[in-house]
Amino acid sequence: MKSLRLLSLVILATMLVSAACGPKAVAYEDKIGVVTIKPGEPIVIAYWFVVAGPDASLGTDTKRGIEIAIDDKGGKLLGFPIKLIGEDSACNAEGGVAAATKLAANPAIIALVGSNCSSEARPGVPILTKAGMVTVSPSNTAPFLTDPNRGPDYAGYLRTAHNDKVQGAVAAEFAYKQMKVTKAATIHDGSPYAEALQAVFAETFKKLGGTITAQEAVAPTDTDMRPVLTKIAAGKPELLYYPIFIAAGGHVTRQAKQVAGMEKVTLMGADGMFSPDFYKAAGDAAVGMYHSSPDFSAFAAGYKDFLDKHQKKYGEKPLAPFHAHAYDASMMIFAAIEKVAKKGPDGTLYIGRQALRDALFATKDFKGLTGNLTCSPSGDCADPRIAVYQTTADNVKNLVMPETPTWKPY
Amino acid sequence: MLRRVLESLSLTDSFMWLTGGAIVAVIVVGSAATLSMGRYSGRHWFDFIIFGLAQGSIYALIALGYTMVYGILRMINFAHSEIFMSGPYTACYVAMALSRSGFLESQPILSLAVIFIVAMAVSTVIAVLLERIAYRPLRTAPRLVPLITAIGASFFLQYTFRGLYGSGFQAYPDIRMLQGAWLLGPLRILKIQVVVILAAALMMAGLYLFIQRTRIGKAIRAVSEDKEIAALMGIDVDGMIVRTFVIGGMSAGAAGVLYALMYRQVHFFMGFIPGIKAFTAAVLGGIGNIPGAMLGGVFLGLFESLGPNLFLDGLGVPSPNQLKDAIAFIMLVMVLIFRPTGILGERLAEKKA
Numbered sequence: 001m002k003s004l005r006l007l008s009l010v011i012l013a014t015m016l017v018s019a020a021c022g023p024k025a026v027a028y029e030d031k032i033g034v035v036t037i038k039p040g041e042p043i044v045i046a047y048w049f050v051v052a053g054p055d056a057s058l059g060t061d062t063k064r065g066i067e068i069a070i071d072d073k074g075g076k077l078l079g080f081p082i083k084l085i086g087e088d089s090a091c092n093a094e095g096g097v098a099a100a101t102k103l104a105a106n107p108a109i110i111a112l113v114g115s116n117c118s119s120e121a122r123p124g125v126p127i128l129t130k131a132g133m134v135t136v137s138p139s140n141t142a143p144f145l146t147d148p149n150r151g152p153d154y155a156g157y158l159r160t161a162h163n164d165k166v167q168g169a170v171a172a173e174f175a176y177k178q179m180k181v182t183k184a185a186t187i188h189d190g191s192p193y194a195e196a197l198q199a200v201f202a203e204t205f206k207k208l209g210g211t212i213t214a215q216e217a218v219a220p221t222d223t224d225m226r227p228v229l230t231k232i233a234a235g236k237p238e239l240l241y242y243p244i245f246i247a248a249g250g251h252v253t254r255q256a257k258q259v260a261g262m263e264k265v266t267l268m269g270a271d272g273m274f275s276p277d278f279y280k281a282a283g284d285a286a287v288g289m290y291h292s293s294p295d296f297s298a299f300a301a302g303y304k305d306f307l308d309k310h311q312k313k314y315g316e317k318p319l320a321p322f323h324a325h326a327y328d329a330s331m332m333i334f335a336a337i338e339k340v341a342k343k344g345p346d347g348t349l350y351i352g353r354q355a356l357r358d359a360l361f362a363t364k365d366f367k368g369l370t371g372n373l374t375c376s377p378s379g380d381c382a383d384p385r386i387a388v389y390q391t392t393a394d395n396v397k398n399l400v401m402p403e404t405p406t407w408k409p410y
Numbered sequence: 411m412l413r414r415v416l417e418s419l420s421l422t423d424s425f426m427w428l429t430g431g432a433i434v435a436v437i438v439v440g441s442a443a444t445l446s447m448g449r450y451s452g453r454h455w456f457d458f459i460i461f462g463l464a465q466g467s468i469y470a471l472i473a474l475g476y477t478m479v480y481g482i483l484r485m486i487n488f489a490h491s492e493i494f495m496s497g498p499y500t501a502c503y504v505a506m507a508l509s510r511s512g513f514l515e516s517q518p519i520l521s522l523a524v525i526f527i528v529a530m531a532v533s534t535v536i537a538v539l540l541e542r543i544a545y546r547p548l549r550t551a552p553r554l555v556p557l558i559t560a561i562g563a564s565f566f567l568q569y570t571f572r573g574l575y576g577s578g579f580q581a582y583p584d585i586r587m588l589q590g591a592w593l594l595g596p597l598r599i600l601k602i603q604v605v606v607i608l609a610a611a612l613m614m615a616g617l618y619l620f621i622q623r624t625r626i627g628k629a630i631r632a633v634s635e636d637k638e639i640a641a642l643m644g645i646d647v648d649g650m651i652v653r654t655f656v657i658g659g660m661s662a663g664a665a666g667v668l669y670a671l672m673y674r675q676v677h678f679f680m681g682f683i684p685g686i687k688a689f690t691a692a693v694l695g696g697i698g699n700i701p702g703a704m705l706g707g708v709f710l711g712l713f714e715s716l717g718p719n720l721f722l723d724g725l726g727v728p729s730p731n732q733l734k735d736a737i738a739f740i741m742l743v744m745v746l747i748f749r750p751t752g753i754l755g756e757r758l759a760e761k762k763a
Contacts, residue, residue, distance in 0.1 A: 052577035054677055190732060217729035221683050223673040226461040227715045228731035231723070234449050247579070250675060258591070258600050260457065280581045281675055 030352030032132040037349040042083035048099040048114035050091040054247040057277040057319040062138045065326025089120040096120025104131035111333045118142030118192040126153035132353040138325035142192035146380040160325040162384030168200025170386040171292040176208040185214040185237035189244040197243040213237045225255045233261030243270030250281025257285045275320040276399040293321045295387035303369045328368035336360045430747045443724025464603040466711020467610030471665035472688035473703035475658030481634040481698040488560040491685020492567035496536045497529030497663030498670040502580045509583035518587040530663035537659030572678040579677035606668045696755025
């Protein structure tokens with residue numbers, strides 16, 4: 001009996017002690033975890049982009065978008081320095097898994113920007129989501145990533161890039177209405193991005209009244225495209241839409257000019273290879289071809305300043321179309337952190353992971369460079385404006401992308 | 411116990427034969443369906459064959475390096491794909507400099523010679539260094555050790571070149587002489603592919619004569635048959651092994667330039683896929699056998715080019731060209747089921763026995 005009383009006394013004392021420090025712990029509770037940043041420690045933001053290999057221009061371009069966003073914040077958020085770390089995601093599923101696994105193991109990361117390629121996101125995002133993290137992609141465009149039925153594995157995923165459903169339809173409208181083409185063929189490389197984009201293109205094109213003569217596929221590492229182009233030529237299309245990436249896209253462009261029956265076919269690519277690197281890969285064969293890509297002329301007024309900063313910082317023009325989307329993604333993350341972060345009495349910063357996700361999904365009328373961003377419940381935040389550009393001989397010679405669109409749907 | 415093993419073996423065997431038979435049936439039915447569909451004319455088939463030959467002759471040139479090293483050292487030199495990459499990647503900078511100075515335009519043949527020499531020299535140096543630093547110290551080690559070393563060397567070289575030249579890619583400049591096509595009546599052949607096929611055939615013929623007719627060739631063959639006896643006969647075994655690597659490096663460097671002239675893009679990872687394909691070609695032809703490697707390379711190229719459109723198109727398979735690697739590797743499986751030593755492998759096996 002006596003010992004029982006002693007025990008209850010001990011329990012009472014424990015409760016009192018825990019109650020004393022209790023409110024603090026309760027205030028920073030979060031369903032999936034809290035990141036604690038002590039004064040002097042940095043706020044860690046990570047990227048997972050393709051920063052090596054033939055498609056590196058895409059990753060470098062988006063990484064620079066983040067860097068300029070950090071500069072615009074003065075390198076600081078709520079008085080804490082921002083630190084950017086990152087991993088190469090290689091523009092394939094294996095690279096996406098490797099990068100996501102490595103980054104998910106780092107509990108200091110608050111939010112991520114990435115990935116670049118939809119193929120990386122498909123297996124990579126569930127890993128980050130399970131780790132409680134949130135990632136905003138500047139360049140994934142495959143529709144399923146923000147499908148309303150995408151499932152809880154993708155609960156930590158948003159994007160500022162346009163959905164392929166928009167771009168594929170714009171390309172098809174351009175082909176049918178502007179180019180007056182009735183027979184088209186497509187090539188994809190098995191990546192979710194290209195496969196979805198060409199599927200939307202084909203569907204819209206058929207709906208408009210055109211015929212699809214072939215829907216072919218290559219591997220991203222293929223170099224000999226002549227057999228597949230010969231097969232496509234047998235169907236006598238007037239336009240070839242191949243929304244793939246730089247390496248394979250360069251081979252298709254060059255070799256299309258060498259295959260009998262393909263010399264006169266109009267070539268059209270998409271934003272995945274809208275880059276000076278693509279001109280290097282394709283050479284003079286790229287002259288006259290079309291690309292569907294974000295409409296830079298419709299970007300907000302701040303975009304001009306951004307380009308000036310870019311020129312000053314890196315000494316060149318942007319390398320790919322998604323730098324502004326990456327800038328917007330970073331700014332959205334910074335705004336959300338500012339909204340949810342709580343400062344403790346000792347200056348320690350607490351950021352709830354679920355609260356951060358909620359704040360990002362609640363983004364509404366966010367004034368970004370690419371337009372006014374409002375996030376849907378399934379993570380689509382873009383204000384998509386897609387236009388079509390034509391490449392001139394000067395573009396290829398000087399390795400610069402065309403600046404003004406030749407056609408826009410609006 | 412023994413009976414049970416025998417039973418399970420025969421089961422495996424019959425399964426393998428069934429698989430083989432099923433694949434042959436698919437090929438025959440698919441080809442017949444494609445041909446009766448009449449989508450492709452004779453001109454198309456001719457194009458497919460030329461594309462396949464051009465691709466295959468490059469595989470063959472790379473495969474030579476794998477097969478010769480295997481013949482003499484009984485190891486797979488997995489770093490061979492990096493020997494293939496190093497030459498043309500380095501020579502690309504020479505080609506770009508020549509193009510900027512206008513020399514490439516005015517003296518295309520001389521420029522090409524310079525590009526070939528630079529590429530072959532770099533590849534050869536890398537191959538010889540590899541042998542000296544990575545493989546020779548392990549000559550007496552168990553066979554698995556040099557194999558793993560080769561994989562390590564492959565990564566080391568890839569990332570060394572990535573450090574040297576950057577992680578992006580470079581593109582070979584246009585050489586006007588090699589652009590366009592020749593017309594042979596209704597047929598049309600790309601100049602570059604004629605050059606690739608002829609150059610590869612010439613090099614392979616030269617190499618074959620070298621191995622068969624010269625004293626050094628004879629010595630290399632002797633070493634590959636039995637190192638100890640060859641040493642007793644007064645043959646400098648190490649010297650012959652170095653010469654084998656020199657030949658392998660030179661053919662890989664030349665193959666690399668031909669590859670780069672055909673596809674233009676060069677980067678630090680460019681050797682990986684052609685390397686795997688060439689290794690497949692070497693196994694297909696019977697590893698260790700030089701004419702086998704040549705034959706295997708051409709076979710593989712032809713299967714890749716013709717296979718998807720001939721075998722699968724008629725069966726209504728969507729986007730068959732995506733499956734060309736699958737077809738190439740299924741062919742390898744087929745050859746290994748019916749002829750485990752490869753197409754020309756038996757002769758070698760007899761000699762070694």
